[in-house]
Amino acid sequence: MIVGLGLVIALAIGLYKEDSRYFTVNSLFTLFHELGHASISEFDLPVLGREEDAADQLATLLLRSVETHPDFTAGELTLLAAKGWLDDWKKFGASASDRAYGDEHSLEIQRYDQMACLTYGSDPGAFPSLPAEIGLPEDRANSCVFEYAQVSESWERLLAPHYRLEGSIGGGRIGVVYEDTAIEAAKALRDKLVETKAFDTLADAISDQFVLPRDLTMEFTDCGTANAFWAESAATVTMCYELLVYFSDEP
Template sequence: ESNAYYVPDQHSIEVCYELSAQERSSFSGAGDSGDSLDTAVYQSMVATLYHEVGHALIGELELKTTGREEDVADQMAAYILTSDDESKDYLLTTADSYALAGSRIEALDDSAFADAHSLDAQRSVNFLCYVYGSDETTFQYLVDDGALNSDRAEGCAGEYTQMSEAWEALLAQYVRG
């Protein structure tokens, strides 16, 4: 199965090989090849792993969240991947991955809206918003190029601050100085 998930009763994270194959096919279909393709797949898989780390932290530490756990796990990935400038590229790649997945959907049925995950197109925009909100100057091109809607971009710094401060508060008692 093309998936990754946290397994609470085994206290583990499982990432299926099929997921990286699916990512490779998706990025390849979008024109990536060679080292660029390898980098895109790697960055996307690292972001997926951090998403699952979010689930693991919520489960193992019994963290309280207000919102859908899938969105909170996405925020954990964004929190980690905005901690340094190099890793922010991983979020851009992940946003591309979700945009590609969203573009393949021809029609949405009711089950798409009932899923625990946000729609792929929403997840893509959320990741763009977090990376933009982490450094509006560097990532202004996302708005200029139209990848990130300017109305949404206005609130991204606040969204990013709220998300990062929430994760810092949730993890504060577990972090050693």
């Protein structure tokens, strides 16, 4: 699956212009993270460790799977999405209260390090200077190779029983809904999403690749907060326009 979606992801990214790549990659990472939650609940997958970390791992693997593209490499994309967490850490991490340590999510700086570690571990020869650049100790950098293999094999094994076999029919599909937005800064972004159909393309690719137990919805809407959610009861992944606006302003 991971290789199969790589071309579609490259296509989705290619639909955007160079200057909005940060927006695109971080939006995609967030969507893949929420789809990670969705796959865990829809396929009733076991989770060892924190689900939030597992969802980050799947999102990283998906970005890392993008096939060769003339304008970028998969590693560059993954590191650009990781940078989103580094930026958040610089903005909010220093002022985080001790409560942040009890959050269900890892700290932003840990999410950044983990993505960078997996990216390095996926192909150490392609990123020889990465551990030094981000300050990963040598021991940790060496373990990233093992971690990448472990994480990718684990996800592959859990998802494989849900792949659609050649010629099989049935199963749910992911429908995409673009609600209107009252947020001035989101209006052009919404128009762009509707026009490029990048997320529709992705939703179709995922629906074609997996036998989903039921129909799911990928919804873009105003939330009152810059976030994204998976809601099992509504079978819906919600992407908030507030978050897209946030991503459109690269620090």
